[in-house]
Amino acid sequence: MQALVIVAHGSHLNPDSAAPTYAHADTIRATGAFDVVQTGFWKEEPSLREVLRTVGAEEVYVVPLFISEGYFTEQVIPRELRLEGWDVSAWDSDGLSASTATLPAADTGQTIHYCGPVGTHPAMTDVIIQRAESVTGDSDVGQGAGLAVVGHGTDRNANSAKAIEYHAERIRARERFDEVQALYMDEEPEVDDVTEFFETEDIVVVPLFIADGFHTQEDIPEDMGLTDDYRDGYPVPARVDGHRIYYSGAVGTEPLMAEVILERAADAGAEVGSARADVTAAAGATVRGD
């Protein structure tokens, strides 16, 4: 028996917060790769404190649906799951390289394979590009276009920006887009000035966020000048300062994210069989990794 538990932040206010977590769980459940696929949340139910007892399996792969290594993945989740003997050194990570750590859960005795966050997995690069294809409706998007990968950014945690830069650099190396920039909400270079960073007329903007909410649907569209009032929505593409901006909304809602979750579990030793290929096909993915 092996179980997959996808853990995410969730929200007391916004039902969209959990929506991608549920969608990816359903996709993976349908592959039959795991005996149980469950979701757990910091702000919703079942809580991180109680999610493990809801799955009967002895072997549990826990994949955090978070963008970067930091407070939640290093402190909150292991504490709330009661991972016995957890210390962040178990990941032996440089801030991007957390893969897995195997620990017992103190309250259930299960063996927990605690994986690194989805956001730092190499496969996430493909999801960003897939997102760019989805929003432009162009499976060859790249030539003549710029790509902005947007992160929250925070002065409190260097890893937050590292994840954004990591994927921006990997996409740049593929020489698919004319220009690739990493931009942030809360630090320089800021997404507000997005058009200043690109020569290309077309700019695809993909926010590296797990779910759509206040930041991706209100702040960023208004800050970039896509709309004066988020309640009116925004056009895709939107004209700003002589550029056409294709703003994709949260990358985490892209169906291909389910594949990254499976990659994390497989890296930690889960038997996933053909599930990755099934999920990629179901997501209609056209991006092939490096």
Next chain:
Amino acid sequence: MSAVAFSALESALEETPIAYDGLSADVDEEGYQLETPAERIRTDQLETEALSEFAPWVQNWWYWRRECEVRAPAGRRYLRMLERAESMAVPERMDALQEGIATEWGELTLNTSVDHEGRRRYTVRHTADAGGADLEQLESPEDARALATFDAAGRYRPLKSAPTLRRGWSFTEVTAESLVRIIGYLYPASIPNWNREQTGTLDVSHWQPTAERQTGIYGIIEELDLAAVDRIAATCCVDEECLKRREWEYDADTALSADGGAGAFPCREPCSLVVAAARKWTTLERESQETYQIDLTPSEASQLSAIIDAVADGATGEIREADVGEGANRYRARYLREKLFGEEDSLPLRPKQGLLRRMLRGLI
């Protein structure tokens, strides 16, 4: 009728004797031996016609040992509770299951029944719809997740155990495995926590250790004293707000006086909603009290109470548009605002002399 169950029994006895729920069965050179509390028989063949008295027992064994897909102990104990397996002997229970056995769980009524071969089937409805017609038939357990997300007015439900589950739907005659998943979506973790309580292993985490565990922006909630925590429990955890039965107290030695409720399943620690609200109350309780003065007529003073009550009880929507006899009526509130606020945007509360006096005293 019971051919499937007897055939399974025959196969099982080739391996090992069985004993389950009062039925014992074995086979040796002299044939089969079946025993229940009522009867004992030796027979050459497990012919179902001749063994009709044993049929309910064999069906019951077959369902629980062969057919039921739920293997986890918590789920199985729950399912057996639903059919009163620990208090009702098999023949009596199988008869009752023909009619259906009802159990309330939160706002749900679960009805357990049995088909002609002994398979259990479960119907899940809102208790207010238990006998109702014209219900939307839900199929997939994931439909329950969508159901639990919004209330009847379309508002998001951040607390799944709030008594605001929508009506008008039915899961009809689903399998045990589906039932456990449906309950898992409607009342997350309620089955494993109930099971732990039943087996004396519920890991209650009281307010104090829960508050001490918090970090980041929630670290401050440790500041709240017993009286404030009692108010929080009375605010958030009574049955009108949450159907879980609060088992956590201030600490292991200090009970809270607020009512914990009569729910079927326990609440083992302050939830994330309580913790998030407690953070707000922590910052509010840091302010010191002042004495304010405001000029009101006696009716206006009682109107303020009526408004607070209506908001706190979620009753504003029930007050009729033109019922100006109600203090919390919208027109009454608007009139009061016109009178009291004037050009200001809030009540003209004046700190009474006390504040000034204390400041002066500080200077002297």
